[in-house]
Amino acid sequence: MAKELNPYSKAVTQDPTQPAAQAMLHAIGLSDEDLEKPQIGIASTGFEGNPCNMHLNDLAVEVKKSIKSYEWVGLIFNTIGVSDGISMGTNGMRYSLPSRDIIADSMETVVNAQAYDAMIAITGCDKNMPGALLAMGRLNRPSLIIYGGTIAPGCHNGEKLDVVSAFEALGKKQANTISEEDFKGVVANACPGPGACGGMYTANTMASAIEALGLCLPYGASNPAQSAEKRKECAEAGLAIKKLIENDLKPRDIVTKKSFENAIRLITVLGGSTNAVLHLLAVANAFEIDLTLEDFARISAETPYLADLKPSGKYLMEDLHQNGGIPAVMKMMLGEGLLHGDCMTITGKTLAENYKDVQGLGEKQDIIHSVKNPIKSSGHLRILKGNLAPGGAVAKITGKEGEIFEGTARVYDGEFLANDGIARGEIKEGDVVVIRYEGPKGGPGMPEMLKPTAAIMGAGLGKKVALITDGRFSGGTHGFVVGHISPEAFDNGALAYVENGDRIRIDAVENSISVLMEEEEWEKRKEQTPIKPERNVSGSLRKYSKLVSSASFGCITDL
Structure with a gap:
């Protein structure tokens, strides 16, 4: 149990030589009683220009309500984002990877400068999540991530679509294998609303890695953007961060070398994005944990590739959600000895404890192959x-x-x-x-x-x-x-x-x-x-x- 719940914010809220700081906090509506409570920074990567992020500010409001229900103080701040899908193939794409570091720097800056005692990051697109992870490793204050969730599939002529369908439709058009009408139909229907790109692309890959690292609530990686489950997850965030603060459980208490091995094994089973290699190397550096390319080579060599998910397969993350989601996959992996079940998570329980009683993968599903019948006996x-x-x-x-x-x-x-x-x-x-x-x-x-x-x-x-x-x-x-x-x-x-x-x-x-x-x-x-x-x-x-x-x-x- 933490000796004090507001070790950082008290420097501005309790120090009698900081009257200006306290006056400004009163101006935003905080009472004297509020100034005695922990302050939690809610870092939203929401912005209107991208379906992956367009709903995140709304989720941040739900998280703030959850914190307020426990009579603690949640304060929303924002950072930038770059839409990879929109900037792809243009000079704008050159800003995508650098945005990861800007996001990390801005979260670190605000939490340190505002003296917040904890952080909840609301993330959506590819660089939001590793950016938040970098900040969490540097700050090492009680923290968790809420992933905005995957997009619903689009549909044209009876075919399920996602954003990559639009890119590949261009190739078909250039090869004269698709009509102009169908090309426009794919573009118009590929992305039907809020949420991150639907396959096992970088956003869903990193969300899955975050769940394996133990830094989000169970099911957080696979709850769809517009689902009741995602709203419920936001409603549970207040209690989760309260327990983290009370138990003084910080990111570096949770994340170890074995946690990274869990993350790499999960994304190998799922056929995840190569971007995860870049991001996990950088995140390990922020946590001061030794992780190298050789670790990826070793784990990939001994881990089977099992998931029939796009881009190489046919299913989307929403399909996996309907069959138990990432927890069901992790339960299967724990049973096969593919994960370190003793790793701690933000729930205060180990990975094995979190997933002991979850529903497993359905017998009739064919999204995740068995270890005995892999798509590939070693990693992709x-x-x-x-x-x-x-x-x-x-x-x-x-x-x-x-x-x-x-x-x-x-x-x-x-x-x-x-x-x-x-x-x-x-x-x-x-x-x-x-x-x-x-x-x-x-x-x-x-x-x-x-x-x-x-x-x-x-x-x-x-x-x-x-x-x-x-x-x-x-x-x-x-x-x-x-x-x-x-x-x-x-x-x-x-x-x-x-x-x-x-x-x-x-x-x-x-x-x-x-x-x-x-x-x-x-x-x-x-x-x-x-x-x-x-x-x-x-x-x-x-x-x-x-x-x-x-x-x-x-x-x-x-x-």
């Missing part, structure tokens, strides 16, 4: 190394694309040039599309390559070509793709020296990625000075490019 996240990526690269190989690809390099110095080339029909069967100078420094901002990968899939080339980049991928990307190649081309990494016509081999069995060239010839090639494309950037992107680390360390900016 592959950490590749070789003469093209001595610092490592991340591949998302489900097995449906094959596990080895050897082909001819088709090189583009940037995503926009690649998009134009794909639209012109330059990509042929057997090509390895190389998109470089899109790394964290060179992009700058390490933009996602969903537009080119979706165009390739839409053109029917998904199993016939590979794509490699020092940029990254949306969780919605599928196909034979490799990203996060390190060192990046901008830092004179090997990718800068690849030429059209080079033979490239990607081996997800041996976990290698290499140019097929004699070592002496390759080293001679690398004596050349690569011609870097000009990037006229200023402001926050310029600052980011100077601070950011390699993708192999999670693109952290506070080294």
Whole structure:
């Protein structure tokens, strides 16, 4: 039990030498009695410009009501967001990954500057969640996350849709395999309302990882955005944060190396986004826990891939919710010995205790395969190394694309040039599309390559070509793709020296990625000075490019 419930806020609410602070708090409606209570910062990432975030301010109000019902003080503040779906394929996407650090910095700033005793973060889109996790690790005050929830599926001509359907429809249109009417129908119906992208893309991947880390309430990852369960979760937040404060249970008391192993195992079973590698590396750094690419390689090698979820499968998170949600998956994994059940969570109970009595997966469901009948006996996240990526690269190989690809390099110095080339029909069967100078420094901002990968899939080339980049991928990307190649081309990494016509081999069995060239010839090639494309950037992107680390360390900016 905590000795005092307001160890931080008392510096401004109880100190008689802080009358101005107290006067300002009275001005917002707090009484003398309120000034003796804990103050909880409610960090909302809500904004109107994105379906993932459009409802979060409403959820923040519900959380505030829940806190008030226990006669404690909840104060809402806001931070920024970037819609990956809206900025994808434009220069705006360069701001997406940097927004993660701005979100973390702003949450840390407000909670510290306002002397809040605890924090509840209301998150929705891809960078909101890791941003909140970074802040929680740095602050180490009682905290929890409320995920805004997954979007309902769209529908056109009887087919379930999501945002990636719209990107792939463009590829079909360019390949003349879809009518203009159906193209517009997909675009108009893909996203029917509030909630994060519906497949096992980055938002749902990170929400699942957060539940495995023990930092949200059970079912928090899979309760849909517009469900009664999500509202109930918000109503329970007040009691949850009250118990955390009373028991002085903080994020670093909960999250350990074993917690991260749980998170990695869960997203491996689910077929989660490669972005989770970047984010979990960065979050571990904020928690001062040693986590490396080798940990992902080790866990992926010994964990089966079981979930038939989009983008590689056919189901959405809402379908999984109807069959027990993430708790049902975790209960199955606990039974199979795939999780550390003794890890603590924000409920004050261990993972095993939280999920002991939850309903398991239904016998008739086919969303989650059994361990005895996996989609793939090992994980889809592959950490590749070789003469093209001595610092490592991340591949998302489900097995449906094959596990080895050897082909001819088709090189583009940037995503926009690649998009134009794909639209012109330059990509042929057997090509390895190389998109470089899109790394964290060179992009700058390490933009996602969903537009080119979706165009390739839409053109029917998904199993016939590979794509490699020092940029990254949306969780919605599928196909034979490799990203996060390190060192990046901008830092004179090997990718800068690849030429059209080079033979490239990607081996997800041996976990290698290499140019097929004699070592002496390759080293001679690398004596050349690569011609870097000009990037006229200023402001926050310029600052980011100077601070950011390699993708192999999670693109952290506070080294």
